Amino acid sequence: MTINDPRYLKKFQYRDPGNLNSRITIHMLFSTGRQDWAGFVFDQINPKAGELLLELGCGHAAQWQINLRRLPAGVGLVLSDLSIGMIWEARKMLTAPKAVQFLSQEAQSLAFPDQAFDAVIANHMLYHVPVPARAIEEAARVLKPGGRFLAATNGARHMAELDILLREFEPRFEAETAMSRPFSLENGRGQIEPFFERVELIPYASDLWVTDAELLADYVFSTPTGQIWFCKDQICDMAAFFQRKIDRDGGIFIHKSTGIFRAEGPKR
Template sequence: MKEPQQAYMTTGQIARRTGLTLRTLRYYDAIGLLKPTQHDSTAARLYSREDIIRLQRIQTLKYIGLSLSDISQILSQDTLPEQDLKASLRMQKELMRQKMAHMRYVTKAIDEALGMLDGGGQEVGWDELTAMIHTVHTEKDWGEQYRSAARLQARMALYDGYSANRTGWHRWFFDRLPQRPGLRVLELGCGDGALWERSRERIPEDWSLTLTDLSPGMLEEARSRLGGAAGRFRFLAADAEEIPFHDGEFDVVIANHMLYHVMDIPRAAAEMHRVLKPGGRLYASTMSLRHLQEVETLAKAFDPQIEVLDPVLERFHLENGEAMLAGPFRTVKCFRYEDHLLVDKAEPLIAYITSTPMNAKERLVGEALERFRGELKDRLEREGSLFITKDTGFFLAVKS
């Protein structure tokens, strides 16, 4: 029979179980990085389960190379509830996966240099040396990577926990692709390859799949996420405004929630049209301007200066996308993904609001954050839950 969990652990107990030294734990206390929940009558430090979760996060961040000062700053800004071990571990796993992908990318650059040296004594020149330095330097700010992973986790937690449509976006979107054999498919701005990772068991064996992204590091991340299935894909760093493929090469082109980041959208639309075969299909997904507007309204009712939603969406959305694609494509039709959020807890919503790249995370701190939390909890107690619009979809454009 399993023994019941004890309420607290002492410094000595933690040291014996984790291998950390007493000196380390006392130092964490002294600098405010890990304060015990309470002290007993003899002034011994007593740590709760939440304290141990925090300690685990501290050690993970140390492992990837962050200083204690950086860790302290990151955890003080973190909106992830301390007791949410599952979300914390998921986020840490994501960060580790990113670092492994980056290390493979660095290893590849070193192997290329070794290959030059082994191939008849060819000298590695300035271009190759500086390229290797750039490769190592790229995405080296793991503190920012941690923050990004935490922000992504906050957004995923809100969607996964409170979305009415349980099919999930990636599965729904994949099901709308043509299911014909032998398709040649190109995805632009593939990111971490989530569309394919979440549908890998359903991809027809005879499809030819090419994934591109501007970031070589992101491509390595997609390769890592796809694991053993990665051999089925071709990966290439490419710009949607200058697609490096022949005219009429693909049956399907996918631009999944990425066109609003492209500087010259009409040029990218013309390029996507060019590389499609006659009758080929473009699937370009985005959101409407109504998407999550209740979240923005909620935050601005508390502080009119708060910004939550990124205005980059205004560049390509469900209301203007048809007109932007109608130049090269004569047939463009919009398909919407029916969904909404019904949120009955304050913390996931606060975590989402402070996870976006706008200014909410700077304005909702200290006393302001506590007041906002109190007002939100009062509203949820009165109303039971908050309805939040989710309005996403895609344009299907056919090359005539």
């Protein structure tokens, strides 16, 4: 099982939205930042009336369930994902889909003509792509001159406190390299720069203060690392372990390291 093996991603991790929902729930309920993630992403996309947007690896379109109503008039949105299960769920979840198209697409080989879109979004997905540079090159190809590319990811220390807790729970636990390692806040700029004139990193200021032990255990069991290290029958013990920390301290602090690369001017 690897985090950029398309077969594992399609058949197991993202066969349906269950795993992703467990993770999104923690961030939606317990983030300390002033702005919610969906609003932050929307501000960076900054869509204008009449534009055509493409999202790669949209999942079940969790952000669009909030952001769709914020779109200016006449914006067209194409939502794509490797997993048909995710696309199916996205289609079910979005209530006003008249200007939205849903497609199963591998990000490394897009079935769109050159210069078709005003913005391409890759939100927490490039680290799953076998060769991220291929997907970035494809994004540049399908963008109009002056078009923008938004790529969200995490940094190497993202949620490091959770790994420390898991080691206390299970001393043999070793966090594998951070999930974002193939495309992270630390190495993402260098991967985008060959394909775009300008790249800037916009950090997202927020941490987690988690007060629900069961939801945090669900989070752990949703991740590829958690699924390797722990068996399902440990989930109650893990939740009890987290609960003791919450009873003692009032909550569990976990720092986040997240942001969006905003790139403009696709190179030809």
